[in-house]
Amino acid sequence: MKFTNLLLVSVLLLALSCKTPTDVYKIEGKNVNITDSIQADARIETFIKPYREHINKDLDSILGYSVDTYSKSDGHLNTAIGNLMADVVYQEADPVFFKRTGAHIDFVLLNHGGIRSIISKGAITKRTAFEVMPFENSIVVSKLPGAQVQELLDYLARAKRAHPISKLKILLDRESNVIESAVDGVAIDFNKTYYIATNDYLINGxxxxxxxxxxxxxxxxxxxxxxxLVDYFMKTDTLNPVADDRFIQLKD
Known part of the structure; x- marks a missing residue:
């Protein structure tokens, strides 16, 4: 009898659980603006204060010195800060890539818009790296066929923008046609494939x-x-990047 009652209760619960609900619920929300008018919670402030002080101390520890102020708007087809960014990616990432694959990175291509701040003359800190590159962009390496390397060159020629490059040299004529291109001083062979270091934003187009x-x-x-950048700053006493001839256009 007890088993029968238990079975009956189970069947009723199952039936109820399978019943299509007919209640309609209305969910509303509203925006809460976060402004200076909101009072800080003293208990929370006390709790996070030592962590904030530790982080700020770490970010503001001086790692090196910049001899000048560098901006991505300082040049036409290549800039000192862009050259620095691309050269740092090559220098720091190539040993990692070689250890993993046994091959070397051929050249680097980043994007002009990825440089988010100037590097100011004076002290260089970890905070400098966070200001220049606040995003979580990671380094990836593309194995790119020669036909697409040609597309890459054509893209840069059309863009006429100082997208950071390293180990790559491009010369344009007055009509913005690519007349010379080389990787580490050797003319590009469009029948080969090349390993190109870039970021995870550009690799997806x-x-x-x-x-x-x-x-x-x-x-x-x-x-x-x-x-x-932080790894490079930690072992470099003085930053003195320059705009050079890695990407130029003939004037005459």
């Missing part, structure tokens, strides 16, 4: 760089550009 979508392989290094 960001900034219209659709040629990266044809990558034969993408190697993720698990290495943020910001961390590469």
């Amino acid at each position: 960001g900034d219209g760089m659709d040629f990266f979508k044809s990558s034969e392989e993408v190697i993720v290094l698990d290495y943020k550009i910001r961390n590469a």
Whole structure:
């Protein structure tokens, strides 16, 4: 009898659970603006104060010195700060890539818009790296066929913008046609494939760089550009980057 009652209760519960609900619920929300008028909670402030002080002390520890102020608007086809960014990615990422694959990075291509701040003359700190690269962009390496390397060059020639490059040299004529291109001093062979270090935004076609979508392989290094900057700053006493002839256009 007890078993029968238990079975009956179970059947009733199952039936009720399968019944289509008929109640209608209305959910409302509203925006709460966060402004200076909101009073801080003293208990929370007391709790987080030592953590904030520790983080600020770490971020503001002086790592080196910049001899000048550098901005991404300082040049036409290449800039000192852009050259620094690309060279740092090559220098810091190539040993990681080689250890993992046994191959070397051929050249680097980043995006002009990824540089989010100037580097000011004076002390260089970890905070400098966070200001220049506040995003979580990571370094990836594309194995790109020669045909898409040609598309890459054509893209840069059309853009006429100082997208940071390293180990790559481009010369345009007066009509903005590519008349010379080389990787580490050797003319590009469009029948080969090249390993190109870039970021995880561009590898998916960001900034219209659709040629990266044809990558034969993408190697993720698990290495943020910001961390590469910090690693470089920690072993470099003085920053003195320059604009050079890695990407130029003939005037006459």
